[in-house]
Amino acid sequence: MDIDDDLRAFLTQFARLSEAAHQLSHQHENSLKDALTKHLGRPADEVATVSKEVVGYRFADYDVAFEHLAGPDAGLIGLGGGDQRHNASLADIVGSSWQHIPVGQVDWADVAVGPVATRRVVALGIRLFTFRDEPVAVLTRRNSRMHGNGVGVIEVLCPDGQVASDLIAEATRIGTERSLLRGNVITLEMVGYEAEGDGFRFLARPEVPAEAVVLPAGTLERITGHVLGVAEHAETLRRYGQHLKRGVLLYGPPGTGKTHTVRHLISSSPGHTVILLSGQTLALVRQATSIARHLQPAIVVLEDCDLVAMERGYDPSGNPLLFELLDALDGLDSDTDIAFVLTTNRVDVLEEALTQRPGRVDLAVEIPPPDEASRRRLLDLYQGSVSFSDSALDEVARRSDARTASFFKELIRRAVLYAAEDGLEPTDVHLLSALGALQSDQETLSRNLISGFIDPTPDGY
Known part of the structure; x- marks a missing residue:
């Protein structure tokens, strides 16, 4: 494509204008790289990172640990920019291609630390403090399947690489010692495609x-x-x-x-x-x-x-x-x-x-099926505030051979239901009626499962 001299001159001036505008816009922007360089006392892109992956159920523990290690006077900065900040490593962020990423707001998240309790953690942010007299910058990034991060990450920038490794080791020790899982009841969960939760x-x-x-x-x-x-x-x-x-x-x-x-x-x-x-x-x-x-x-x-x-x-x-x-x-x-x-x-x-x-x-x-004495104890346990006679309860215990605890729980519930349908208080009649109905239901079901046939008449259900 031929471009005349006037058009070429215009495009050249336009490119210069765009570059000037780009540079001007960043003159007033607090560069993340500059902030890290100032804290570390040397160019951030010359400092190697030490990193550790963190499974979901340990992330809050590390948040506790770094909050303790950083102390109340630590700096805390976030990452500006678009979604790429959720995926780029700290080394990428301070590299030349990321030099204009600005300091932004810290990302926070409320994570479970008990059946009903939560803790507000730094989901994406950088703590600035000193450890063993060395300046350190600690980035914590929580796992986020929305951004393709299957596990959380801790990354440490420090002029002394050994100090960075020691800091992670100390955070691991403190996080275990003060673990928010300790003394709790948890269940682990399979976390796969489009799964929710942190694996527990x-x-x-x-x-x-x-x-x-x-x-x-x-x-x-x-x-x-x-x-x-x-x-x-x-x-x-x-x-x-x-x-x-x-x-x-x-x-x-x-x-x-x-x-x-x-x-x-x-x-x-x-x-x-x-x-x-x-x-x-x-x-x-x-x-x-x-x-x-x-x-x-x-x-x-x-x-x-x-x-x-x-x-x-x-x-x-x-x-x-x-x-x-x-x-x-x-x-x-x-x-x-x-x-x-x-x-x-x-x-x-x-x-x-x-x-x-x-x-x-x-x-x-x-753990065997309950014997007659155990069945009688189960009836006493499940009857609650319902009053049945001892003779009726003894009869039920005697007639309910090889029944499990769930049977007796349902038996009492059904007796109360029969009484409610009659508009009466539960009596021995309702209890024995429920026993007969439950035993009949279970025998019918057993017969049908063995024969592979369910009676289509109403009485068969």
């Missing part, structure tokens, strides 16, 4: 007193003594060289009270960090063990672990996930105060694996 969730600690757990005589005491008694006498055991790590297996048919027993253990151990795994998250047993090791005393609960006893899908080496748990137990020091509590409906699936690795689970307790 806080749970409220349940309130389940011993009298609310109905098991055969002496069973609950054996379990609590093994899980909590060891923790209570941890220092004595350590003094005499005895190991603290322990594994407990609760087995029995569905609905007999295994999970309820676990809830009681959690309720009775307010000083313990508890990590719950179930379903797919059982694959995170190594991660859970690492958390427990740092935040002991701890309890790691693996519910329905038979579901992965022979599962090989998550482990590229081809070993069942249960062996990962057993290996994790082997890898703990003897004075590590961690209790592993496993529950299963299929002890036969686990038996072979456990006998191949003896000594990892040192207590196995059967």
